[in-house]
Amino acid sequence: MDTDHRPQTDGAVVAPDADAPPAAPPRIDCRDIRVFYGATQAIHNVSMSFPDRAVTALIGPSGCGKSTFLRCLNRMNDTIENCRVEGQILMDGQDINDHSIDAVLLRSRVGMVFQKPNPFPKSIYDNIAYGPRIHGLASGREDLDAIVEKSLRRAGLWEEVKDRLQAPGTSLSGGQQQRLCIARAIAVRPEVILMDEPCSALDPVATARIEELIDELRKRYCIVIVTHSMQQAARVSQRTAFFHLGNLIEMGETEQIFTNPREKRTEDYITGRYG
Amino acid sequence: MLQQLGHLPMGWLLIALIAVFASVAFFTGRVRAERILLSGATELHSRPNYHGYFVTMWAVIPAILVALAYAIGAESVSRGQLTSELPPAFELLSAPELQTYLDSVAHAARSRDYAGTDLVFTAVTNRYLEILGGLNIAALVLMALGAVGGLFLARKRLAASFRARSLVERGMEGVLFFCAVVAIATTVGIVVSLLYESIQFFSVVPIWDFLFGTRWNAQTEAEFGALPLFFGTFMIALIAMCVAAPIGLFSAIYLSEYAGPKVRAWIKPILEILAGIPTVVYGFFALLVVAPAVRSLAIWINETLINVGLASEPLLAAQPTSALAAGLVMGIMVIPFVSSLSDDVINAVPQTLRDGAYALGATKSETVRNVVVPAALPGIIAALLLAVSRAIGETMIVVMAAGKSARISMDPTSDLTTITVQIVSLMTGETGFDDPKTLSAFALGLVLFAVTLLFNVIALRVVQKYREKYD
Secondary structure, eight states: OOOOOOOOOOTTTSOGGGOOOOOOOOSEEEEEEEEEETTEEEEEEEEEEEOTTSEEEEEOSTTSSHHHHHHHTTTGGGGSTTEEEEEEEEETTEETTSTTSOHHHHHHHEEEEOSSOOOOSSBHHHHHHHHHHHHTOOSSHHHHHHHHHHHHHHTTOHHHHTTOTTSBGGGSOHHHHHHHHHHHHHHTOOSEEEEESTTTTSOHHHHHHHHHHHHHHTTTSEEEEEOSOHHHHHHHOSEEEEEETTEEEEEEEHHHHHHSOSSHHHHHHHTTOOO | OHHHHTTOOHHHHHHHHHHHHHHHHHHHHHHHHHHHHHTTOSOOSSOHHHHHHHHHHHHHHHHHHHHHHHHHHHHHHHHHHHHHHSOGGGGGSOHHHHHHHHHHHHHHHHHTOOTTSOHHHHHHHHHHHHHHHHHHHHHHHHHHHHHHHHHHHHHHHOOTTOOHHHHHHHHHHHHHHHHHHHHHHHHHHHHHHHHHHHHHHHHHSOHHHHHHOOOEETTTTOEEOOHHHHHHHHHHHHHHHHHHHHHHHHHHHIIIIIOOHHHHHHHHHHHHHHHHSOHHHHHHHIIIIIHHHHHHHHHHHHHHHHHHTSOSSOOSOOOSSOHHHHHHHHHHHHHHHHHHHHHHHHHHSOHHHHHHHHHTTOOHHHHIIIIIHHHHHHHHHHHHHHHHHHHHHOOHHHHHHTOSOOOOOSOTTSOOOOHHHHHHHHHSSSOOTTOHHHHHHHHHHHHHHHHHHHHHHHHHHHHHHHHHHHO
16 A cells, blocks of 8 residues: 655654654554454454654544554454454564464563553552563663663653652552553563553643653654544654544555545544544 | 130231231322312322322331331230239249240140140130230231321322322332341341340450460350460461462452353352352261361371381371361362452453553463552452451351360361350250350350451451542
8 A cells, every 4th residue: 555655854743853764664564454353344454554763643533443453563452352363464574463473572572552541550660660570671670770760761750750669650640650651661672662542541731741752752663653633643643544444544644644635534534524 | 805816816917907008098099199180180299109109108107117016025015914913922933934934824825735734824824815815906906096097197188289209209218228227226236235245244254364264164164265266266267268268369360361251151150159058068078078088198197207207106186077177178168259259359450451561561470460469459358358257257167077175276187166166065955044154155256246347347448448449
């Protein structure tokens, strides 16, 4: 389908230093993805690719399959009974649904942030340290401390929590909890970060904070974000894909999708003519 | 005449009369309401049926009150009256003797089979029946008066604008409240009687000696140091929890996290059947299967140790009934309590927490160990506490399989006794209410009640706190 990887030119949202990633091969390349829940097909033959060091937004009305599609990328659909995924998802040229790929290891490479902040019932420190511990990423206590601090700094939470790392993660505010979850995902050094409506449970101030953070993280990671807010998609993403009824309708550079959509349905949706 | 009335089957009569009054009152009210409608009222506030219910309420409530008063008071009032009329010779009888005499009178009166006994007894029984007959008539008349009076008072109030519906609503609330009060009053009554008898006991045996004395010999030598009983109860409950806690918790984890819907649909009901097995059945299972097995195992260990040279004499008591046997079987019995409650709290852990762990690349068992169980921990602790209080109060298994010797011994193969076993043996057979032996059972019951109440309160508190966190 859409395979152009021209340099980004969207100067309005792209910070100068992270400008214009070179025409690298896509980080993730999906071919003919079909997802079934039992006998119902939720995704119909979707092919699309995600460039590295850029934010791709998935938009579309509720129930259009964008979250389901997102969950294919780290095989989270494996945890759902009677959910079946067909087609190829290539990450660095390797099919992630191949038998030789361990879903557990894959998920440490593809982090995920959820709609509702879901800190573990542990301290702030242990929330971050959990991933590095189970994957053996830290060689000692100081190393782990360093990972925790770095992850919290990258998530922009360090200054707020550095004096109470042993407080429970649930004691933070909603926005802080979401940044904690982002820090937790960063701590296992993923290559890709998936975000499933990460701001839908947050107020505008906390949302702005997360959006800044996403823009910051774009310099290092391939980010895929599902969002219901068209403004958010326009603000944070470089590429946008519009889903409708389990089909990928249109995909392109964000500016083009929002100013000059090729498809009538895309235009109807972004101008608010769809429910 | 009155004497014949003493034989009236009052229970059936009262119930039948209340039913008759209720139906008459209902139709009176409804017909009245329909008349009001026919006589030109544009609209009734409440539908005719509600007028019927309203009149029924007013007719039935006084009738029920009379019936309750009769059920509670008739026997003691007639006995009191009879006692006051007895000839002076009876004053020589002691209180328990008089009680027994009156019991036999009441029994003879009920069975009508006292012709040919001695003259005084016949005369007393006849008089008793007369008194009872008088009471019966009085009750029936009072009831009829109350019901009819209520019916007419209520009927007079009916009118087009009368809010029968709202009043019936309030009446319903009253009925529900009454039922709640009955349950609470029963509990309070039991606690008060426990307290009362225990205080009597503690006036004979100092509370300190009871709680911390180490010699228990209530049946014969009247030694009331209950510490060995507390120890036995604690020991057996501990053994039971050593069985029930891991098995119950792990099966709950399996059911909620690993089992597919088909397996779950099979295993869960089977586990719940375990909770439905009568404890007597567990008891003879413990006595006939587990206790002999424990004994032969203990004997084997003893012999092996002696043969190897690690011991010079038998180390374990190896008795035919043992704390271990009772504890093991009791553990099996409380598994469903642990597993079913833990299963509920584990299921209540939000799926998003599991997703969060999976998304970090945690395996299933890592997720369970590090995220799900810690999140469910307060609820799991509550489940364990409820199981403990269940184990402490359990009677049948220990009566059959734990033995009766009150001793403090760390050897699980020796026989121990528990609070509940002692209560059973104190309260069965010949008992008198003023005997310290019987009273000590109340004191034991009070301790048992206090301990299980404490566990339940803590468990409920913990559960509540946990609920607030995730809702």
